[in-house]
Amino acid sequence: MRKKISILAVLIPVLFNSCEEVVNIKLDTQSPKLVVDAALVWIKGTDGKNQTIKLSSTTGYYQQEIPKVTQATVYMVNSANVRFDFLEELDLNKPTGRYTCTNFIPVIGETYTLTILYKGETYEGIETLIPVNKIEDIEQRDDLGINRDEYGIKVNFKDPFNQKNYYLFSFETANRKFPDYEVFDDQFFEGNLGFGVFSDAKSKVGDHIKIKLRGVSQRYFNYMKILIGTADGGQDGPFGPIPSSNIRGNMINKTVNANYCLGYFSLSEADELNYILK
Numbered sequence: 001m002r003k004k005i006s007i008l009a010v011l012i013p014v015l016f017n018s019c020e021e022v023v024n025i026k027l028d029t030q031s032p033k034l035v036v037d038a039a040l041v042w043i044k045g046t047d048g049k050n051q052t053i054k055l056s057s058t059t060g061y062y063q064q065e066i067p068k069v070t071q072a073t074v075y076m077v078n079s080a081n082v083r084f085d086f087l088e089e090l091d092l093n094k095p096t097g098r099y100t101c102t103n104f105i106p107v108i109g110e111t112y113t114l115t116i117l118y119k120g121e122t123y124e125g126i127e128t129l130i131p132v133n134k135i136e137d138i139e140q141r142d143d144l145g146i147n148r149d150e151y152g153i154k155v156n157f158k159d160p161f162n163q164k165n166y167y168l169f170s171f172e173t174a175n176r177k178f179p180d181y182e183v184f185d186d187q188f189f190e191g192n193l194g195f196g197v198f199s200d201a202k203s204k205v206g207d208h209i210k211i212k213l214r215g216v217s218q219r220y221f222n223y224m225k226i227l228i229g230t231a232d233g234g235q236d237g238p239f240g241p242i243p244s245s246n247i248r249g250n251m252i253n254k255t256v257n258a259n260y261c262l263g264y265f266s267l268s269e270a271d272e273l274n275y276i277l278k
Contacts, residue, residue, distance in 0.1 A: 032057040034069065034118055036251050036263035038125070040104075041214060041270045044134065048106035053086050053099045055116070058262065068097030073117035076101070078110050106269075114251070114265045121255040125265035132167070132215030133158050134271045136193065140278060144199035151277055152199025155211055161191035166221035168268070169196035172210040175203065183216075183224045207277045214268035223249060223264055 035056045042048035055069035074086035086099035108131045116123040136156045144152035159165055169182040182196050189195075198209065216224070226247055249264035 032059065032067070033259070034116070034123065034261035034263075036116065036123070036125075036249065036261055036265065038114060038251075038263065038265040040265075040267050041212070042106040042129065042268070044269065044271050049102060049104050051086070051101045051104045053114075055097050055099065055118075068095040069118065070095045070097070071118075072099070074099040074115070076104070076112050076114045078105070078107070078112050106267075108269060112267060116251070121253055121259065123251050123261055124254050125249070125251040127220075127250065127265050127267045128217060129267040129269065130166075130215040130217055131269045132213055132271060133160065135211070135213055135273055138211070138273070138275055141199070144197065145201060150199040150201055151203040151205070151207075152197065153209060153211075153275060153277075155196045155198075155213070155273075156193050157195070157213060157271075159186045159189055159191055159194045164218070166216045166218055167194065167196075168214040168216045168221070168224060169198075170212045170214075171196075171198040172212075173200065173203070173207055175200055175207070181224065181228055183221055183228060185221065203277060205277050209275045209277065210272070211275060212270050212272045214270040216266060216268055219250060220264060220266045220268075223247065 035058060037054035037056070040051045040053075053074055055072055055074070057067045057069055059065075059067055070088065072088070074088075076084045076086070078084075082105070084101050084104045086101045089096045089098040089100055106129055108129055111126060111128045114125045114127070134157065136158055139154040139156070141152050141154055142150075144150045155169065165186045167184055167186075170179040171182075172179045180198060180200075182198075184194075184196075186194060196211075196213065198211075230247065246260075246262055248260060249262065251261050251263060251265055253259050253261060
């Protein structure tokens with residue numbers, strides 16, 4: 001994760017040669033912090049035993065590469081203290097920052113503790129594996145977007161009755177470098193059909209859309225809601241204020257509390273489908 005400020009660059013016009021000079025502003029850089037990407041997903045219809053956690057660190061704004069974290073010890077235990085080790089993937093050419101487990105045992109409702117040992121410090125997070133119902137059906141629409149003229153889809157699913165549920169949709173297409181995320185709870189459709197919507201002005205017939213519906217914990221829901229809101233410019237829209245502090249996840253530094261890390265440890269069951277726009 002790269003920490004940035006709102007001022008990207010200052011362009012100074014040089015009148016005599018009619019060109020622009022890019023001036024790099026001297027910025028204060030904090031000490032690097034561990035960044036944990038541990039959103040573990042159990043796709044319906046799979047055994048879920050292969051899981052990967054990515055570790056990196058923050059860096060200066062002008063740095064082109066995000067540093068990958070190596071030589072960390074990463075493992076997870078369940079409530080019965082069964083241990084699942086995540087071993088570092090090695091590449092002779094460059095560090096990967098990827099730690100993989102091949103024998104994970106996912107159990108709905110089970111609580112797991114993730115531990116990361118790095119540079120003499122211990123980071124720990126606790127999460128419960130949250131279930132989700134299957135996607136019921138997909139409706140294709142051509143009246144989505146602000147101007148009601150975009151191709152898109154409405155993805156329906158059944159919300160369980162008489163319990164509070166939280167959801168995270170992700171939509172991946174070739175038109176976007178990163179997935180589009182949508183997070184919500186069942187406040188307005190308790191026990192009935194819920195849905196997620198995706199559209200893009202660049203969408204066209206033949207586009208492939210990878211859809212993933214996850215069940216998430218309330219805490220992860222709150223985290224993603226803030227994260228998505230920040231990416232969109234804050235709760236007041238694109239011109240609203242950006243939060244001045246880092247968004248904290250659920251991984252706690254048990255050795256030096258002040259040396260917090262960024263990122264999140266989550267566990268979700270998910271239903272995944274691929275759809276082609278017609």
